[in-house]
Amino acid sequence: MALPPPDPEFVLRGTSAAVHTLHFSCGGQEPDVPILFSGSESGFIHVWNLKTRRVETALDGHGRKSVYCLETMDDKDRLLSQGRDQRICLWDLAEGRTSVMDSIFTENVGFCRCSLLKVAQGRWLMATAAKALEEVQVLELPSKTSVCTLKPEVGAKLGMPMCLKLWQLHCGSQPLLLAGYEDGSVVLWNVSVGKALSRLVCHQEPVMSLDFDLEKAKGISGSSEKVLSIWSLNEQQNLQVYKTHTLVNAGISDLTIRPDKKILATAGWDHRIRIFGWKKLKPLAVLDYHTATVHCVSFSDHQHPSERLLAAGSKDHCISIWSIYTQT
Secondary structure, three states: OOOOOOOOOEEEOOOOOOEEEEEEEOOOOOOOOOEEEEEEOOOEEEEEEOOOOEEEEEEEOOOOOOEEEEEEEOEEEEEEEEEOOOEEEEEEOHHHOOEEEEEEEOOOOOOOOOEEEEEEOOEEEEEEEOOOOOOEEEEEEOOOEEEEEEOOOOOOOOOOEEEEEEEOOOOOOOOEEEEEEOOOEEEEEEOOOOEEEEEEEOOOOOEEEEEEEOOOOEEEEEEOOOEEEEEEEOOOOOEEEEEEEEOOOOOEEEEEEOOOOOEEEEEEOOOEEEEEEOOOOOEEEEEEOOOOOEEEEEEOOOOOHHHOOEEEEEOOOOEEEEOOOOOO
16 A cells, blocks of 8 residues: 655744745765745745744845845855846855845846756856847856857747756866747757757746756656656667656646655645656656645755755745655
8 A cells, every 4th residue: 555645844933924945954074954945925044043943034136026046155154146126146155245246137027947067176067048030049157258159040939948957977178058939838058059959849838947867868847737858868869759648737836856866756735745756757656745836856965865955935934844755
C-alpha cells in the first residue's frame, strides 16, 4: 500500500504577501546556519534562519515591486535579486550589511527569471530577457559587459522568453542557454556565437518553467496546460521530445529537479506540489497544504542527503517546508 503523503515539517509565515521565489543557502560548513531567501509580491526579500524558523533580515531594494528571482553568488553573503521594477540588484550581506552594491536596469517588463552560470572564480554569466520583446541578453558579472544578444530569426514569432537556463558541459566548455518561449517552444542557443542550435515545440501554451539535467542530457518543461514535456538533447545538439506526462489539473508555475537528479517537484495552479521520480517520471506524491496557487518550489543544497528539504511558496503568503525522500 502506498504511504499517505506527509505533512510539512514546518511552515514559515510572516511575508504578508504572495511568495514568488525561493532560494536556499545551506551547503556551507558547520556551524553555518541554514538560510532560506524568499522574494514576495510586496517587494521584500526575507532572509529566514531555518534553525529558529524566523526572519533574520528583511531587504527592501525593489521599490515595493514584486521580487521573482533570487540567486546566491558563491556564498550567502552575495545575493542577486530580480524584481518587477525592471532591476536586478546585487547585494552585500556580509557582517550584517543590507546594502545593494550594484544594480542592472533590464528595461524588460515581463516576469522571466534571469539565469546565472559561474564560469570562473569571481566571474559569472547572466542571461536575462531584454528590452526588445523576443530577445535575451547575456552579460558578464561583475563587470556587466555585454556578451551577446540572442535574437530569433526573422519571422520565427517565438514571442517573449518566459524561462531561461544557462549551462555548460564542464568548466571551460562553451556556455549554452535553454530558453522557453511564449509560443510553447524551447530553443537551445550557443551563447559564444549568439546562434540558435535547435528549436522544439513542446507545448501549445507559453513555457512557464524548465529545468535540465546535463548528465542525462534531458530536460523538462511545464506550461499552463495539463502536460509536462520531457525532451532530450542528442550528440548533434538537437532537441527531441522524449515523452510527455499528462497531469490531473492544468497549470505549472515552476518545476525543479533535485541536485542529486533523483526526484522532481512541480508547483501547481491547483494549490498542490507534485513529486515525481526523475528517471521515469513516476508520480510519487501529491503534497496538499496550500490554499492558493503554488508559485515556486526549491530544493535545499544541504551536503548530507538526510538533511535535504523542499520549500514551496504560495499566493496564500505561506512557505511550506518538507522533508521528503531524503534517503538515497
